[in-house]
Amino acid sequence: MRGLSYLSRFWKREDANATVEFVIVFPIILIVFIAAFETAMLLTRQVMLEKALDGAVRYMRLTSGLSVSHDAIRTNICDNTPLIPDCGNALLLDLRVIDQTTYALPDYQTLCIDRSGTVTPANTFNPGAENQLMLVRACAAVDRILPISGLGLELTRDDTGAVHLMAATIFVNEPD
Known part of the structure; x- marks a missing residue:
């Protein structure tokens, strides 16, 4: 009977209420904070x-007599993007001429590289001629900070778990 009385008093005690609330609320607040930090970091990248x-x-357009190569442009981009880890291996470029009769653009989401070095689909790197409309796209594969956060679960990623950052711009090759 004495044990039952002790158990009854244990359940009625209220001295650990703050601890219980902390244990319930703190993980939720921590996950929200980490998801916000991850979102901010991906958006900054x-x-x-x-x-x-x-x-x-801009450098390609303003520099006359420049021989355009994939590695030179990638190096230029990586020098100005310090937040992309291993940028030289994680960044892929696609440079192509846009047909000015149809203005057909390739699918925006298909260009990227995975960690094994496979490019999907095979990209082109065509510097074009004078007065041609050019499309340049860049894709970088980066890791998420916390894969189990809400944002990390909703992002499109490849088989290695990397998130693809995409950027594109269109310009006209200036005459010499």
């Missing part, structure tokens, strides 16, 4: 990739 791509295109 996206903005920096777009800005670096625009800077590389």
Whole structure:
């Protein structure tokens, strides 16, 4: 009988209420904070990739006699995008001429590279000629900070778990 009395008093005690509330609420607040941080970091990486791509295109347009190569443009972009880890291996570029009779653009979501080096689909790198309308796209594969957060579960990713950041811009090749 004495044990039952002790158990009854244990359930009626209220000195651990704050601890119980903390244990219930703290993980939720922590996940919301980490999801917000992850969102901010991915958006910052996206903005920096777009800005670096625009800077590389500006450099290509304003520099006369420049021989355009995939590696040179990628190096220019990676130098201006410090938040993309292993940028030299994680970034892929696609440069192609836009047909000015149809203005048909390739599917925006299909260009990217996975960690094994496979490009889906095979990209082109055609610097074009004078007065041609050009499309340049960049794709970078980056890791999520916390894969189990709400944002991490909803993002499109490849088989390795990397999230693809995409940026694109259109420009006209200036005459010399």
